[in-house]
Each structure stands twice: as structure tokens, then as C-alpha cells.
Amino acid sequence: MEGFPEKGIKMGNMTIKDIAKKCGVGVSTVSRAMNNHPDINPKTKELIMKTIEEFNYVPNNSARNLKRIQSKAIAVLVKGIGNTFFSDIVSGLERECQKKNYSCILQHVEEQEDELDIALHIIKEKKLQGLIFLGGSFSHPKEKMEQLEVPYVLSTIRTAGENCEQYAAVSVDDFKESYKMTEYLLQLGHERIAILTAPKEDESIGKLRLMGYAQALKDKKIPVQEELIGYMDAKKDRYSFQTGYKLTKELLKKTDFTALYATSDTLAIGACRALKEAGISVPDECSVAGFDGMEAGEFYIPSITTIRQPVEKIAKATAELLFDMIKGKEVPRQLVFEGELLERESTAFSSCHESVK
Known part of the structure; x- marks a missing residue:
């Protein structure tokens, strides 16, 4: 305890900064220890709590309570806001927040932006109680994650890195569900199955869905062919009807296939339009399948076969966590x-294994 307290600080008048300095950690780490945040090393937490007890540190409860009253809000940071599936998740989160009398701040994050930098800024600006990261991938270093002073949950996000299992996260198994859809198309007799997917450099759920597709083909001894993969452009494309339309037209110019699997329903609907313009009947000449289970897919003609994600359950579980x-x-x-897996009008058995061109 040599050299401490400093500058005349008395045992009962220490600040959170004094505790942080004594323990050799940041103020945010002390805050997480005091608030029983799960994302903190147990030994570090033990040291902090022991130091707090030893120096009789008492937080300014009136200030802390005032802050809670003023900041009864959470933020939802969304990567991929153009995907209507995320809109459905956000709506569910807003309903859950209303039940708890919390306000819900929506923050759009561009693909090239660092969601953690934005999160750190918005926490200070809005004095938030918590954060939800929605969409994209998550592979930030532990040191940077420790700067977050509030609880957070990852929802429908691909996590990577050595600490990914420590995050509180809610999702479907995108690899498994994509495998399921590809296997279904194979069972219908399709072997040349095209796929519309995320950019090549993507590290989010789009990559997992592509991997599930590839594994299902390999398990049936069918080679994965690059010519059957329609990659989105990271700088220009989003999960939209227009992107599905454009990618399908490009595929039709260079190869043939009897089925097309789009890794979102918006892409699938755009694909159906491109096929119709090319004079190809869905599903008689080409089956089309999607992913997500968005409402528009149910009412499109033909209705889209898809993997439906349990939107309400995901939103509710995310908020409750x-x-x-x-x-x-x-x-x-x-x-x-x-x-x-919802089998609808857009898929059918392959007729004589003839491909469309």
C-alpha cells in the first residue's frame, strides 16, 4: 500500500479512479466488477472487490441512481439494415423494451465501419444501460471489448476469435440450417444448384451459409463449382430484391442450373423475377429457395420455400438476456x-435432371 492514498486522499474519500489506479486497471473494469458484469476475469474482479473493501470505497449512490433514471435506454447497432429480416428483429426488440419501459435507440452501422468504435461513442453520448449488436461478424480483441462499460448481447452474429464463447449471443445455426436447405434441394433430384451469397471476403453469417451449402454438396460427392456461386459486391450490393435480380441474370449468362438457393428471401424474390424475364418457369424449370422466412416470401407468386428463423423468439431472448x-x-x-424449413410453391422435383440455360 506504499505511496497510497495520494494527495491527501482519505480512506473513506476515494474515487473510482483511485481504485482503478491501485488495482492497475481501467475505470471501466472497476465499474464492471461493481456491477457484476460477466465479462471480467474472476481474479481481477476479486482484486478490485478486495481493494474496495480495504479502502472503504463507497460509490456516490445518488449520482449513480440519477444516471440510471436519466439513461433508461439501450441501443441496437445494426449491420445490414437493408435486409428486411433485421427490420423484423428490431421491431421485436422495440416491443420488448416498451414492456420494460426502456427506450430503444437504433443505430445503423455501415459494413466498412467498426461497430465497437460506434458503440463506445454512443455509450458516452446517450449514457446507455446496455447494447445489442445485430448482424455482421464479431472478432474484436479482448482489450477493446473491455472498454465497453455496459452489458451487451450479440444477436444473429457470427462470432470469431478465442473469446467468442464468452459473449452472450442469440442466433440460429446458420451452417446447419443452410446445410438443411441444400440437402432438401438435393433430395428433390437437383445436382446443379446455384447459390446467391455474401461477398467473397465476408466473415459473417453469409460465410456460414455458403459453408453449409458446400458441405451438403461434398457429402453427396458433388463438386462445388465456382461458376454456380453468385457473390455479392461488398461495395455495391445489399441483401435486396435488386441484388438477387442482378446476380441471377449474371449467372444465367455464364452457366446452367436446375435450382437456385438464395441466402436470403429478398435475394430469392429478385432471382424469381430474373428467371421469369428469361422465360424460365419457377418451379417447373428451376426451383428457387430462400432463407429467413420473411412475410413477403409467403405472399409472392410463387410463394418462396425458405428456412424460417424464429424472429419473435430471437428478439425476446435477446432482450431478456x-x-x-x-x-x-x-x-x-x-x-x-x-x-x-417451409416447403412452398417455388420448389419441385427436378424434371429429368435437365438444366436451364
């Missing part, structure tokens, strides 16, 4: 929901 963490409760690290 976050609110439990705000209360300091222990929560499960990973919640994985099952998708549902």
Missing part, C-alpha cells in the same frame, strides 16, 4: 434456436 445482465444476473452464454 440483456435485461438480466443489466440486473446483474447470471445468464447463459449462447442461445441457439432451430430454424424451420
